[in-house]
Amino acid sequence: MRVSELVAQTGVPLATVKYYLREGLLMAGDATSATRAEYGERHVHRLVLIKALSGLGLPIPKIRVVLQLIDHPQDSLFDTLGAAIAALPPYVDANAAEFPRAKSVLDRLGQIYDPQFVAVAQLESALAAAEGIGMPMTGERIDAYGRHIRGIAEADLAPIPPSTESAIEYAVLGTAIYEPVIAAMRRLAHQDLMSKMLDPNRKAPTS
Template sequence: MRISELAARTGVPLATVKYYLREELLMPGRATSATQAQYDDTHVRRLGLVRALVGQGLPLDKIKVVVALVEDPGEDLFVALGKAVMALPPYPGSLSGADDSADAEYPRTRALLERLGQLYDPRFTAVAQLERALSALDSAGLTMSDRRIDVYGEHIRGIADLDVDLLPTTSRQETVEAAVLGTALYEPVLAAMRRLAHQHRAARTFSTAADPGSSGCTQPDRHPQETQ
């Protein structure tokens, strides 16, 4: 297909397609003349990836990281997946109060992951993100009880197991691409489903009749001194 057809098929404005080509977010088409090129389904797929990442608010430099890893994941797929997911927000520098230095320590997160028997790698962005979230709980007078950690951990690992099992394995490129899109686009689904589950449970627990206008919320874990 010609570039105008590519734009029409994907719904991406022609000027934007040309911009992505200039920025090397979209690979060049097959040249058919000095001024013409042909594009195919791989270009459609790449535009879908770029549009999804733009829609999640990723800056251009981060999208380029993902695109480069999709193009060439390298020999170690685990490392490539980690780098690709780390290109997604939030970024260490945007985590107010989080230490993003190479030798940073995250005691709350380390203790939580050790309890769950999970890998602790302070270089991974989500470690700083979780440390900040746990610190916010402390500041609010809340805590992550052992029961909450265990139940959250069990079900979240189940979700992670499913996500990894469903990753395509046809090629390394598809695996990286699916992991990035899955992380970026399924996390809002999980958050919304959790809130809707809270609403459903709260309606059953606290209301004699389900009130569509009511909203369920997580019951907080108070510090021991606040529950005595």
């Protein structure tokens, strides 16, 4: 297909496609003349992926990290996925020497973790913020959260795709895209529980 059809199929504007080509994020098409190139399904797939990553808030250098891992995965799938997930926001200072709050939670839950994994720094930062407004996590809350978040993570990992390339895409997109789903569902679960606490006879609306 011509570049105009690539634009039509993906909804990515021509100027943006050209920018991704210059930046090396989108692989070049097959040149058919000095000014024309032919594109295929892998270009469509790559453009849709870049668009999704951009929509998740990743700046260009972080998108590049994910794409390079897809094109050149490390020997260990575990390390490759860890490096790809580390490209996702929020971007916190991961160079702190210690993560005492995060370490305490993870040890309490008996979880295996790589202290270099950026989610450890993200957890430390989130726990420090909760402490900062006078709402540190109690042991009861850590245990309940740990148990139920593990259940969510198991559901996430159940359908993990077989190829390394699709596993990386699934992990990166699935990690980020469901975070706002979980946040909204939690707010709605609060409303449902509050509603039943305040009026135990209330029923779910039939529809």
